[in-house]
Amino acid sequence: MKSLVFFGIGIIFLVLQTTMFHRFPAWIGQPDLLFLLLVFVALQLGTFRGLVLTLLLGMMLDIFSGVHLGVYPLAYLLLFSVIKAISRNLALKDSVHQVPLVMVGFLGFAACVHLLVSLLSPENETYWAWPQLLQHIVILGVACLPFFHCCQWLQDLLENKPPLSLFVFKRRPANRFNRV
């Protein structure tokens, strides 16, 4: 049920990004909500569920973007694996760490797509524009905390947990290592 809801949300984001966001003024840019959703999925959902969702959404994005099929599922899969691997050792669920995670993650994701496309069509020079990329990264960095908060609220709702407060930043527990 939860996976289905997040998949539906992913499709809605995809539709919004392909039909509405290009109308935004250039200085606002086009926030990649689907990417944020996938980072949230990698952080919060279980491995199997998250993997299926990541691949499905990557395939859906392949339909509406790009020339070579399979680039997005593969790039998302790599992103998912890296976040899962890192989150076992670092406290990535803390708000403080999520902003750099998203920003660096998007840069890595962009590099991955660029590399894959360059490998698939070596005769063409793949498009890479630093100003636009940096703008995207900044937008994602700004949007990620409220976005994750909304997703967390939704997840709690789906799991019948008491909803979160409106305060976006999570307070870290006093001593996370002292477990009785």
Add this chain to the structure above:
Amino acid sequence: MRKRGKSARQARTLLLFGVVFVLVLIVIVSSLGRREFNLVHRLGLEVVGAVQAVGTGVGGYFAGIWTDYRELIGVRDENRRLREELRHYQAATTQYREAVATNVRLQKLLGLKESLPDPTITARVIGRDPSLWFKTLTIDRGSSDGVERGMPAVTVEGIVGQVINTSPNYAKILLANDPNSAVDVIIQKNRVQGIIKGDGNEFVLHYVLRNSDVEKGDHIITSGLGGVFPQGLPVGRVAEVVRSPRGMFQSIMVEPAADFSRLEHLIIIMKKSPLTE
């Protein structure tokens, strides 16, 4: 003694009232039937008139405040009503303007459609590539309408791209400014041939020899040699020419004829292309 004094005072009062009464009576009687004011009338008018003037001023002032207040309420209501009317008319004007613009655009498309040799179909752009790296569009025509992979897409301004994927009701277009796109073109004035490739925003004209005469502003059109686009469709204009001291070819930037950011309707030329096979 005291009684005598009291009666004398009463007698003086009575006498005074009697005199005043007689005077008033004289004035009234003397003014009966006349039309002109006498002294008393004039005096009365002066005094009362002054009071009247003050009273009227004060009354007028307060009446003005009251009227203003009442009118203000009226103005507020009227203002609200007028604003609503304005909004309504602005919305209507926008709709009319949009209808006129659509009409003009479709008329141009119709003109182009009739001028093309192959059968064509008009399509509406329903989605755009959200990524930074690719330039593709989704249109509302698919294989059930006869759209196939490799078919060229054009607008009145010039070439747009070609179909790369289809489903029964929708198709994906690779824009000509995508780095994965390549179109065979010629420079209109001297028929020098080259290949246009996208760089994400504009075009780059490749394989034009260094000694070829190319200048800023030259028109680039399709050559028809690639087998995808018919010959003679506008592609763009030369924006910049760089002749490096080394190498066989010039580096030529081309400004696209079509505005890719504002595409709404396209024409798909229903021409079988080598890509279909």
